[in-house]
Amino acid sequence: MAEQGVPQLTFRAVLLAIVLAVVLSAANAYLGLFAGLTVATAIPAAVVSMGVLRLLGGGTILENNIVQTGASAGSSIAAGVIFTIPALIILGYWQDFRYAWVLAIAGLGGLLGVLFSVPLRRSMIVEQPLPFPEGKAAAEVLKAGENPGPGLRILAFSAAIGAALKAAAYSGMRLLPDTAAGAGFFGRYLGYMGTNLSPALLGVGYIVGLNIGIVVLSGSILSWHIAIPIYQLGFMDSDPALAAGVAGAGAEDIAGAIWSAKIRYLGVGAMLIGGVWTLFSLRNSLLSGVRSGIAAARAGSGGAAVPHTERDLPMKWMLVALVAFVVPLLLLYQAIVGLWHVSIPMAVIMIVAGFLFVSVSAYLAGLVGSSNNPVSGITIATILFASVVLLLLLGESGRMAVGAGGAPLGAVAAIMIGAVVCCAAAVGGDNLQDLKAGYLVGATPWKQQLMLGIGAFSCALIMAPVLNILAEAYGIGAPTAEHPNPLSAPQATLMASVAKGLFGGELPWGIIAIGAVIGAAIIAVDEMLKARGSSFRVPVLAAAIGIYLPLELMVPIFLGGLLAYLVERRHGVVGTRDEATRDRVHRPGTLFAAGLITGEALMGIGVGIAIYASKNREVLVVPERFQQDELVGLAVLAVVGWLLYRTGARARPVAGGADAGPI
Template structure:
């Protein structure tokens, strides 16, 4: 702990800068998560920007920069908690739009509960029995090595401008280039489809996640689009005469392939994700129990007021008061949904118990494997499954409000778990640089609630401009929202919904095979692994989204070969990837923010082509732009650079 506690930390300028960055990065992650099913960690890009901005304002201490990255990191956790669950209420047709007060209550109060539940875990998980918290350590190293943030900011700005320009030129903007380069064809009684999205952001996502994950997600898509869809078209159309009659009205291969994927094959991914979520929790059962025990033990101990400033948490009595204050509005929200206190009170109890237990679990897993690999979606599935079973006993299997009530519980728990794991990562970084814990906890609470303030407007804007969920005639290229679609399918299916259970069952078998393959690779101590949730996402999403992710991962592998660290340590790989990962983060942020800005004139004018310039340069120009982006990323990643250029944490692969 290198800094005295007297150094300014929770300053006005640090709070303002943190809130601004948190809102911006939350909006960007909302777009990215709905589009590609992934979010990126925001703490380290925020730290780089903070160091540059505070330097322009006369210089900032390491503890001020730590406060900024602490609050800004809420951008990814709140966005993940919201987009994994709340769009399910639109998909279930319970809402027609995102209600501001309800989204604010779920996201804001859920995030605040995540902060409160994680406070008593700090002493146990960080001080007494310290866990690794790899991303917290990385953030601390960035802060310590932040004497020259200029190169990192330049990389972020250059890549952000490029990502913004390409998004503006694409179909939702000036329509100079298409969003995808794709095509389908018939081969006798078979059907084929191939294509790639032209998004620089997806290329950046692929670079950050690496080749292993890129191969896994693309393999899932190949199974879906090159095996399951052709097989269904050739042999199994007659199993559903109504759907077969619908296909008979189509003449082009591409819409037929998408119709089969939308109505049938993507549910293979649902089955694989369900079995994957259950397996993830089962395989980590010892760690989960340890996390729960740590949380209960820490809560019993309370906090000691006679401790140094660098060890002082929020007072326990004020936490308990805040807990009651935050829970009461959520209980009232649940009552407004079901209209029965005999149901809303158990809902509130489930939310509190599941929230504390899963924040403990999330914190423990973040300490073991990092927030990026924390299976928050698996935790949320488990919450929705348990809540649905309890609600079925209270409301009946035929209840129409049951799925909505289960999603509402899962949404609060998901936000709390995502924020809780993220909070402990930040507290680990603060512990290593000598920060005051209670000041970080206050800043994360401010950051989380600030992000919640913008979530509903951003979601409504994106829904109006692009659509969310399954494609419709009005929004043929809607944002897929894969996790929310999954949560809606689980909740609706348990309450007697009409789902293709055969496909879901086959998907579960596929997931079990992937799990067995991964366990075999693990037993052989292979460096290549097959995470089942990654494969399931590949099955569930369109092929063209996975291709650029694979290409980005392949590019990262080429960079490793260039630097000679393919078989090197993780530290060596992190070092050589620092410029490339910053460039990738810039591509993602620039494209995502531009996508949100473009939505404004579309919604105001009620015209999807409002920005069109009447000139279409075609698919090959779009492919050329993607190739140029990849070449530029390679040049930045292989150019000699300062050792001070900070690393970037990997994305939140929930």
């Protein structure tokens, strides 16, 4: 089509892609810090693009493809940043998010992700085609986009609901509570149950489905209904510091203290073993795919005879850009450690690890989709490897060196390496999904690759201000007197704990080891299910997220997955392996879910701006007589759930949908 003059990389498409990428990256930053998950944005962006370009006189399928390509950078850059960079705040190295540093890390990481993914396109999409389920779904949406109006209406309606309920929540007007929870002692057994009342989490659950919902909830049940009671009954007496800290506290506070100080580290162990297993299990496919991709890129560096659908960014440009990026990375690390014999190996590690893990991320995105892409596990593996190398290079004196806030410099350096690699891996996996969609609709690869680079850098420009607003309004990490209910930033807290523990900090290594054994057992179960051809799987990193996060966050995710299952049963497609059929059935519901997430997340940032500007956490709070109790909050969540189910069960399929982002 491009050879016949069909527009692709037009000014209006680029501008719309940048606007959508920036807005959706901000929304995903909030969601990721809140729940430890992000939501991919390509398909909702495609629906918005089709509607907007139609108002401007109509857009081609290739223009809409360019818009969804650039906009999809919003979720990947947000994931790479919020999974890692807040660890520098948690370590105390930064007191706020430094604009130049965040821009350098996110911008360089995102652009490296684009560069590293270019030689992988032919091997993973053309020569040895992987499924890339979300890429296929995006292509189907683009092909069926003659009437985007119904999809836009669903998206706008649910976004308004999500935004209104976030404004009414505890962090805003306090009309509605954030959670409904209760705990107590049943004999000597410590019991706890609760649910967050966030519509966004319900939407996340609908998108990831019942399988993942069951896995993450099971992980939380393991922590809260088994591990915490066991620790309270059998080990509390041997932990006088923790026992003294909860003396006289209620059951809910005791359960929370045990989880925070001890039990959540079971999830750390499970994540560590999950990251290592991911790399090991992909070793053969990864090496062959990389070799094939590089060979194909060299062979295809010729000229005009190559069809436009096979033209990537030139390999020589890739090499020049890669060499050019090494210099700022080297200066970045030198500014931290101040030792050239350490900074140079760090830069080399980053380049090698970046290419390796972008390949892993792209392969997994192609195999199982973005919803199960273990970017956090990949980053943990990077931080572990970088930490071991740094320990050898720094020696004993360097190992004990500390920077601002008493943070170990070695831990800070390892986090910096992990942050660049995490951004690159997230963008690389996303890039291959977009290139798959483009391949199916006849797009030109180099134009998509250029657009993704523009979108990634545009998102990097706004990450620091967004994070500073969220940190000022909500707090990040551990609760404080000023921020009693902070954004938990689970992956960043995990990265900080692991890096600090390796450089002289204290970690409950015994509990981490038990978590690793649990992770190995989960992997064994998943392999057995795989061998039997079961449609139900137990991805270890999803289970680890459930173990690591509070129970109340996992309950609405499970409920959303249950609603998705009920919609499938209503349409008679339970158990089908036909992804096209499943996509058509779920399009109305997934658009509604995506709207709930986007509306709540954007209003969360809006509330943060109001608090940040006024320096008053209660600037929006209504009088106490208007504030409602937990029963009202549960009723409101039930109504939202009913609307979500009704949209999925009764509405006819429309263009659009959403898919889950990396974890």
